[in-house]
Each structure stands twice: as structure tokens, then as C-alpha cells.
Amino acid sequence: MKLSAFLPTALAAAANAHAIFQRVSVNGQDQGLMTGVRTPTSNNPIQDVQASNFACNSGFSSPVSSTVIDIPAGAQVGAQYQHLIGGPQGSNDPDNPIAASHKGPIIVYLAEVDDAAAASPDGLEWFKIYEEGLSNGHWGVDTLLENDGWATFTMPSCVASGQYLMRVEVIALHGAYSQGGAQFYVSLHRLPHVSMRPGPTRNAHLYSNHGWLIWPLLKMSCAQINVTGGGSKTGQTVSFPGAYSASDPGILINIYGASGQPDNGGNAYQIPGPSVLAC
8 A cells, every 4th residue: 555545544543542541440449530630631642752741741621630549558559541531432432442553561650749639740750660561462551452441550568658649651652663653641640649741742653554654652641649558668760751761672662573463573572661669
């Protein structure tokens, strides 16, 4: 197929295949739509790892929730992505919760703050508490696809009690073949101990059956949380922007092997950022 003929279809797919972090659950209890989450109105990703809003995103739905979600240390925490705020785009939305092509990892960070409902993500120090990358051909994004957009993880039992911004990030690598192609999808959830924010989008992502022609996309947001009954530990901290480089091996990558499948050619995938906090 000629690229000129493929372009309109590819751009249409690019415009409709994004996602937004918008719900948190605690031990199976859904806290409600946009409750305690700084939810961007746009589902467009960030592609510039140096963007000023790379910690927790921007352009939030107004009014931003003032709720700070209590999360006991050791609890099962869920973060849900959907195609649009509230769910799918119409009936039979093939890209809800996220397009199946958007393979990549899920990563969760915390940043300690005094007041999660009011804290700015600027200048915060983030440590990683969870990640799911590639295992036996299964990506973190596949977990979202299998569970109506939910990723579930354990709040480490040793995390220091307190308020945090919780940064939840999906990195879509289907177009990460060229620098600037990874898509970052981030939102912010207010925890009494976690935060993050993503930046503005740059390029539409374009692909063909013969190889990825563009860049990776990042989708992130932050939630406002309060960790209770915890320990005293935090992990290795990093800053956003600053933690990632556009040339990092987990961001600038062709995940398609010789078979054409998104299995990274059977090789291990290096998730960006520091190590996960170990209790």
C-alpha cells in the first residue's frame, strides 16, 4: 500500500485510540468517576519526555476533585483507564479501554506531599512502587484490555504513611521506532502520598503493516492519596521531567520482531525509570 493512500486511515486511527486514567479502587471498592483523580479532559498522549507537564498532565476536568483517597498499606489498588471520560466512545467502541495496538508497560510512582488535594507536582521527587512490562509476549497494556481498563497492584506494606500524589503511566510503544514516538498517558490521583503529571502532545502516530514509522506515546495522570498504617520506607527518587530520556532503551525501541508480532523479538524489555521499591 502506498503511504499516501494509507495516511488518512492511519491518522484517523491515531486520533481515536487514546485513553484517560479516571478511577481508583481500594480493595475492590471503586472510589468513583474522577474522584481523587486529576483527570485530563483530553485523551491525547504526551510524546516529549521533557514537557513541563510530564509529571501529572494538564488540562484537567473542572472542578478538579478535592478528595484524598485513603489507602491502607498492603491494600490492593486499582487504576482504570478508559477511552473517554466515563467510558467508551459510543457503542461497540473497539478502542475502549485502549487500542489493542498500543502495547507497552504500566508504571506507578508516588511523590510525598503535605496536602495531596492542593499540591503542585512541580519539583516533586518520585519513587516507583509498581511496574508491568513484557512477560512471555504479554504487555502491561494487555492487562488493561483483559480487565475493562483496570490495572491492579499492591500498595507496598513498608511505604511511609502520609499523603502522596500517585502517578499512573502507560507508555504506548507501537510507534516508538523513531525518537519522540513513545506515547505517555499519565493522570494524577490524590493519595496522602503520591502525584504525577503529563505534558502536551506533539505528533500523531502513524504505522503500517510493514513497520512502525513514528514515535512512542505516553499516557499519565495523578491521583491524590493518603497511605495509612504504613512503614517508613521510600524508594530511589527521580524527577519529572528528567527521569526519562528520549533515547532510553525502553522508550526508543522497535517492539516488532521478525514475525511482525509485538513481542520485542523475544528479547527482554527494559522498563524506564528506577527500580521498584522493595520492602
